[in-house]
Amino acid sequence: MDDSPMKSTSRRAFLKGGVAAGAAAAAAGQAQAEGDPLILEKQEWAQGLGDGVDATPYGLPIRFEKDVVRRNVEWLTADTISSINFTPIHALDGTITPQGCAFERHHSGAIELRKQDYRLMINGLVDTPLVFTYEDLERFPRENHVYFCECAANTGMEWAGAQLNGAQFTHGMIHNMEYTGVPLRALLNEAGISAETEGKWIYVEGADASSNGRSIPLEKALDDVLVAFKANGEALRKEHGYPVRLVVPGWEGNLWVKWLRRVEVTDAPIESREETSKYTDTLEDGTSRKWTWVMDAKSIVTSPSPQAPIMHGKGPLVITGLAWSGHGAITRVDVSKDGGKTWETARLAKPGEKMALTRFYLDTDWNGEEMLLQSRAIDETGYVQPTKDQLREVRGENSIYHNNCIQTWWIKPNGEAENVEVS
Amino acid sequence: MDDSPMKSTSRRAFLKGGVAAGAAAAAAGQAQAEGDPLILEKQEWAQGLGDGVDATPYGLPIRFEKDVVRRNVEWLTADTISSINFTPIHALDGTITPQGCAFERHHSGAIELRKQDYRLMINGLVDTPLVFTYEDLERFPRENHVYFCECAANTGMEWAGAQLNGAQFTHGMIHNMEYTGVPLRALLNEAGISAETEGKWIYVEGADASSNGRSIPLEKALDDVLVAFKANGEALRKEHGYPVRLVVPGWEGNLWVKWLRRVEVTDAPIESREETSKYTDTLEDGTSRKWTWVMDAKSIVTSPSPQAPIMHGKGPLVITGLAWSGHGAITRVDVSKDGGKTWETARLAKPGEKMALTRFYLDTDWNGEEMLLQSRAIDETGYVQPTKDQLREVRGENSIYHNNCIQTWWIKPNGEAENVEVS
Numbered sequence: 001m002d003d004s005p006m007k008s009t010s011r012r013a014f015l016k017g018g019v020a021a022g023a024a025a026a027a028a029g030q031a032q033a034e035g036d037p038l039i040l041e042k043q044e045w046a047q048g049l050g051d052g053v054d055a056t057p058y059g060l061p062i063r064f065e066k067d068v069v070r071r072n073v074e075w076l077t078a079d080t081i082s083s084i085n086f087t088p089i090h091a092l093d094g095t096i097t098p099q100g101c102a103f104e105r106h107h108s109g110a111i112e113l114r115k116q117d118y119r120l121m122i123n124g125l126v127d128t129p130l131v132f133t134y135e136d137l138e139r140f141p142r143e144n145h146v147y148f149c150e151c152a153a154n155t156g157m158e159w160a161g162a163q164l165n166g167a168q169f170t171h172g173m174i175h176n177m178e179y180t181g182v183p184l185r186a187l188l189n190e191a192g193i194s195a196e197t198e199g200k201w202i203y204v205e206g207a208d209a210s211s212n213g214r215s216i217p218l219e220k221a222l223d224d225v226l227v228a229f230k231a232n233g234e235a236l237r238k239e240h241g242y243p244v245r246l247v248v249p250g251w252e253g254n255l256w257v258k259w260l261r262r263v264e265v266t267d268a269p270i271e272s273r274e275e276t277s278k279y280t281d282t283l284e285d286g287t288s289r290k291w292t293w294v295m296d297a298k299s300i301v302t303s304p305s306p307q308a309p310i311m312h313g314k315g316p317l318v319i320t321g322l323a324w325s326g327h328g329a330i331t332r333v334d335v336s337k338d339g340g341k342t343w344e345t346a347r348l349a350k351p352g353e354k355m356a357l358t359r360f361y362l363d364t365d366w367n368g369e370e371m372l373l374q375s376r377a378i379d380e381t382g383y384v385q386p387t388k389d390q391l392r393e394v395r396g397e398n399s400i401y402h403n404n405c406i407q408t409w410w411i412k413p414n415g416e417a418e419n420v421e422v423s
Numbered sequence: 424m425d426d427s428p429m430k431s432t433s434r435r436a437f438l439k440g441g442v443a444a445g446a447a448a449a450a451a452g453q454a455q456a457e458g459d460p461l462i463l464e465k466q467e468w469a470q471g472l473g474d475g476v477d478a479t480p481y482g483l484p485i486r487f488e489k490d491v492v493r494r495n496v497e498w499l500t501a502d503t504i505s506s507i508n509f510t511p512i513h514a515l516d517g518t519i520t521p522q523g524c525a526f527e528r529h530h531s532g533a534i535e536l537r538k539q540d541y542r543l544m545i546n547g548l549v550d551t552p553l554v555f556t557y558e559d560l561e562r563f564p565r566e567n568h569v570y571f572c573e574c575a576a577n578t579g580m581e582w583a584g585a586q587l588n589g590a591q592f593t594h595g596m597i598h599n600m601e602y603t604g605v606p607l608r609a610l611l612n613e614a615g616i617s618a619e620t621e622g623k624w625i626y627v628e629g630a631d632a633s634s635n636g637r638s639i640p641l642e643k644a645l646d647d648v649l650v651a652f653k654a655n656g657e658a659l660r661k662e663h664g665y666p667v668r669l670v671v672p673g674w675e676g677n678l679w680v681k682w683l684r685r686v687e688v689t690d691a692p693i694e695s696r697e698e699t700s701k702y703t704d705t706l707e708d709g710t711s712r713k714w715t716w717v718m719d720a721k722s723i724v725t726s727p728s729p730q731a732p733i734m735h736g737k738g739p740l741v742i743t744g745l746a747w748s749g750h751g752a753i754t755r756v757d758v759s760k761d762g763g764k765t766w767e768t769a770r771l772a773k774p775g776e777k778m779a780l781t782r783f784y785l786d787t788d789w790n791g792e793e794m795l796l797q798s799r800a801i802d803e804t805g806y807v808q809p810t811k812d813q814l815r816e817v818r819g820e821n822s823i824y825h826n827n828c829i830q831t832w833w834i835k836p837n838g839e840a841e842n843v844e845v846s
Contacts (some may be wrong), residue, residue, distance in 0.1 A: 043540070043630060045534040045535065045536055045540075045630060045631065045632075045682075046534075046630055046631060046632050046634070047632065048532075048632060049531050049532040049632060050529065050531060050532025050533045050534035050535070050631055050632075051532050051533050051534075051535075051661075051662075056662075057492035057493045057494065057508070057524075058483060058484065058491075058492045058493070058523045058524055059493075059522065059523045059524075059527075059660050059661075059662060060481060060483070060523065060660075061481060061657065061658060061660060062535065062658070062660060062661040062665045063535075064535075064537055064538065064665075065657070065658045065665075068481075068657060068658065069480035069481045070480045070481070070482075071480065085480070091657075091658075092653070092656040092657055093565065093567075093603040093652075093653045093656060094567045094601045094602070094603040094653055094655070094656045095567065095601065095656065096519060096601045096655045096656045097656055098521065098522065098655050098656060098657050099482060099521065100481045100482045100483065100523070101480075101481055101482070101657065104482075106473065108472050108473060109471075109472040109473025109474050110473040110474050111468040111469075111473035111474075112468065112473070112474075112485065112486075112487075113468055114487055115487065117466070117468075135734060135735050138735075138741060139735065139738070139739040139740065139741060140739070140741075141741065141770075141784065141786040142516065142741060142743070142772075142784060143772065144516075144517045144518065144772040144773060144782055178517045178518065178519045179517070180516040180517040207466060207468055207469055208468065208469060208473055209469050209470065209471060209472060209473075211469070229516075230515070230516045230517055232517070232519045232521050232655065233515040233516060233517045233518065233519045233520055233521055234484065234488070234491060234514075234515055234521050234524065235484060235485070235488045235491065235514075237482050237483075237484060237485060238474075238482075238485040239474075239479075239482060242485045242487075242488075259468075311558060312558050312561075312562065315562070316562040316563070317562065318561060318562060318563075318564065318565060320565070347564075349565075349566065349567040350567060359567055361564065361565060363564040
């Protein structure tokens with residue numbers, strides 16, 4: 001403590017004159033300009049006692065982060081019942097999405113279903129139809145997996161051009177959580193299904209009024225589908241399907257049926273409303289792509305982006321974003337600053353994991369000139385995320401779903417960013 | 424849909440008579456006894472519309488989970504300012520701890536510190552003392568890591584015998600989150616510290632009134648210590664040190680200084696209040712163990728446990744818990760049902776990761792007889808979690824901190840559990 005800067009005139013002078021020296025000083029930001037760093041004074045917050053947390057046994061974010069919340073786009077859905085909330089991915093880092101701000105989509109509202117009232121029926125082409133209580137489910141061997149869940153309509157508005165000005169709105173229908181649950185395989189085996197039966201599909205539905213019924217090939221159901229009751233360690237939130245939802249790794253979010261009520265084994269798909277009038281992709285010639293379950297490899301720069309502009313001027317800059325693939329692990333992410341003419345390989349925070357979000361960083365030095373910022377994901381199958389033009393060539397311009405094209409942010413010299421399209 | 428059980432008299436009869444058949448039926452629980460499964464009727468929650476989530480842009484757990492919160496033990500701390508909250512580990516699964524219910528310990532209250540007001544000073548034996556703003560920190564290359572944080576006093580009351588009746592209270596001063604931050608190494612290098620300087624330690628302090636100053640060897644500081652600003656993807660909560668805390672992987676929680684204000688490079692430890700009058704371990708002969716930073720390998724059965732009794736009677740039972748080691752990865756967890764006479768190897772949900780919680784499961788069949796349930800962790804160094812007797816032999820009975828002994832839950836024939844000690 002005998003080396004305290006408070007005692008050293010020369011050092012105090014240095015600090016007054018050279019706040020945020022070193023690499024950081026190369027582009028002194030606005031905060032510094034406000035005056036001396038408060039660290040040299042006895043700060044207000046060090047003079048008294050802070051709050052206890054007994055008043056908030058379950059805590060919420062600090063009030064200064066009140067903007068980091070799910071947001072809606074009013075005109076996207078016709079009514080307040082069928083709504084979409086977007087994850088504030090522009091303000092998050094790492095890979096885990098807290099349940100509290102994880103995007104949420106429902107078709108007839110989020111229902112309140114007590115564990116005591118919960119039942120899961122398995123019926124159809126099985127030896128023994130079964131009804132499980134919540135407690136029954138807890139008695140089967142459990143697994144833990146981190147998976148992303150992406151709405152098929154994520155980035156859907158961007159088919160028509162650069163529409164929504166923010167990563168939260170263009171790419172925020174995604175979240176990534178650690179699920180705990182029972183493999184659906186275990187429950188199906190309990191009901192007595194075997195490879196020799198005529199059952200080739202399952203039909204899953206939720207306990208809400210919409211029921212959101214969807215058909216899934218039995219092969220997937222017996223592979224990695226989970227009947228999940230926890231996310232990020234705790235019970236599923238109401239809007240995420242409490243007490244039980246289906247987790248269908250790598251496949252579109254509407255298959256992840258919430259408030260899961262019934263699994264029927266069938267010999268053919270049901271062709272329900274949710275897989276005919278919705279969640280098929282209309283092509284240029286009027287025909288539709290069907291059963292487009294898998295979410296292809298995709299990525300997005302989350303910062304800088306329209307909601308997360310560069311505030312500190314030129315100099316050291318961390319470009320960061322997320323990448324994912326429904327076909328497996330992300331193996332590489334490239335970043336372009338010139339709209340796709342040249343590419344640099346980004347640093348993955350961790351090796352990619354199957355069907356989970358991967359965080360990438362490009363540690364760079366910004367010269368203060370405008371950039372056309374893009375990212376491009378490559379997955380373990382060798383698949384490369386396409387440009388919007390490449391995607392339109394194959395799919396035409398009638399699509400809503402499965403837009404996994406490369407996104408462009410125009411970074412202006414003042415650090416602000418805008419959603420643009422480049423050819 | 425033509426195979427609906429609603430149309431089949433015989434199948435309906437089966438369901439009425441044989442609710443929750445199969446493995447689950449082996450021990451039909453209380454829920455089933457209440458009457459027909461609600462799945463055969465048109466349920467209340469499927470008749471109308473649920474809630475939108477626009478009203479809760481940042482969500483909280485459903486009201487049915489209101490008991491899954493941090494809890495205090497009134498008599499453990501003398502005043503309300505210096506308080507401890509315990510994580511409800513008995514009710515969680517997986518490995519991630521949501522910030523909202525992650526245990527929290529402070530010495531003079533949780534302060535509110537805006538990012539604009541935040542400063543981090545690096546001074547002492549460095550070439551160039553520096554002061555960083557929050558924005559400066561965001562310009563350094565970031566890392567992501569999942570680490571556990573355990574209070575040195577976790578399980579501290581149990582030195583005196585079986586005291587607190589619940590895993591939340593005996594082992595709940597721990598949480599496990601995905602941190603995003605800048606290696607402290609990068610900031611120290613920026614200030615110009617090298618292996619040739621006389622600096623061998625750092626002294627870290629927080630911006631709160633207590634400052635909670637602690638000395639840490641420079642070797643650790645240059646290894647894996649993080650200056651973190653995000654946990655589980657989002658900003659640190661106020662009570663977890665918003666906007667910046669230190670993350671000291673594998674080492675006791677009081678070193679993870681919150682509201683991190685200053686890092687001083689010194690040639691010797693400071694011997695602060697927090698490392699002399701507190702956080703040393705008094706032995707049988709009155710001398711003290713010093714610098715006991717590393718949290719040794721430890722584990723706990725979280726369910727069944729006193730707050731999570733067996734409700735479903737005998738038959739299939741999932742025994743689960745957590746294991747961790749400050750020395751590296753957990754490689755094995757054993758479970759005993761007879762107070763340590765015989766052991767079975769548990770299943771790890773995933774291979775153990777360095778300095779992170781590992782979830783284990785033992786899928787078993789309970790015969791309804793009483794059990795003396797224990798778990799025993801083994802880490803990558805070969806270290807085996809000791810019994811309480813073994814620990815007392817070495818450390819005596821004056822200790823508070825670093826109790827990593829094997830815990831025993833007495834499971835009674837009615838499924839209730841109690842904290843007991845076995846010799």
